[in-house]
Amino acid sequence: MRESKAKKAERIGNILRILKETYPDAKPELDFNNPFELLVATMLSAQCTDKQVNKTTAVLFPVYGTPEAFAALTEDELAPYIKGCGLYKTKGKNIIAASRILLEQYGGEVPNDRDALTKLPGVGRKTANVVVSNAFGTPAIAVDTHVFRVSNRLGLAEAKDVTKTEQQLMENIPEADWSIAHHWLIFHGRRCCSARNPKCESCTVREYCSEYLKNQKKQK
Ligand code: SF4
Structure with missing residues (x-):
């Protein structure tokens, strides 16, 4: 029935x-101090454990923690830092491209806007929901x-x-x-x-x- x-x-x-x-x-089990760090951590978390991402970002963010810093990197420069997270070539390429768009179109800020976020390379609806809910407090699942x-x-x-x-x-x-x-x-x-x-x-x-x-x- x-x-x-x-x-x-x-x-x-x-x-x-x-x-x-x-x-x-x-x-949230990913470590972050601001919306940009959460965006990068979430992009790194695809098919990877949160524990491994936290280990990676603990080393990565103190060196490259801003869209400016990532936008200036080449994929080869970023690769050694994120290799442990798997799919590192695609992830690195997307993080650098997304950082450049944030700089060019959003003044270096992560927008609190799911539609704008999903237009960034490598950012799907799931990642956008994680960012808007955990970094901005916007209700999302x-x-x-x-x-x-x-x-x-x-x-x-x-x-x-x-x-x-x-x-x-x-x-x-x-x-x-x-x-x-x-x-x-x-x-x-x-x-x-x-x-x-x-x-x-x-x-x-x-x-x-x-x-x-x-x-x-x-x-x-
Ligand atoms: S939620 Fe999962 S673990 Fe709990 S009863 Fe249902 S199937 Fe089993």
Whole structure:
């Protein structure tokens, strides 16, 4: 039987309440001191762990921490600093090109504007959402691999792609919670609901999780 709107809203409310209680420490895991550092760190984080990015930027930012400094670099000069993050040729090229555009078109500032950000090379909607929400406090839900997997398992979304998942999360979660819910879902994905071995038996939200309830029914 299909879940009524009221039941779904109640279930989602319970999930959000419990995730909030479970992860009171939820926050961005990339280290940054300003919007530009967050932009570069997020660009480096594609297919790389936050831990490795933080290790990289701890060395990189004290030397090259501004759009001016990156814009003046060649790809070969930047490469040794970012090699550990993987895909370094593409990432380096994009970071340098994005820094030049920030200098030429935005006075060296990162715009608090998702559409402007997604026009920068190497910046997709996910990266733009991370920057506007974490650097500027603009409500947004960046859908990365954890958020996509966990929200669709939980039934906070029922979508096959990240764009639809983001739309549905924005419909189902109060706007004031968009940014923090993104962190709750990432923390839950890393600590409990992993891709291969979700720890359903110790999961704090299992009684409201669509996937868990569906599997329980199958076993009966
Ligand atoms: S019950 Fe299992 S599938 Fe559902 S959120 Fe928890 S760990 Fe993930």
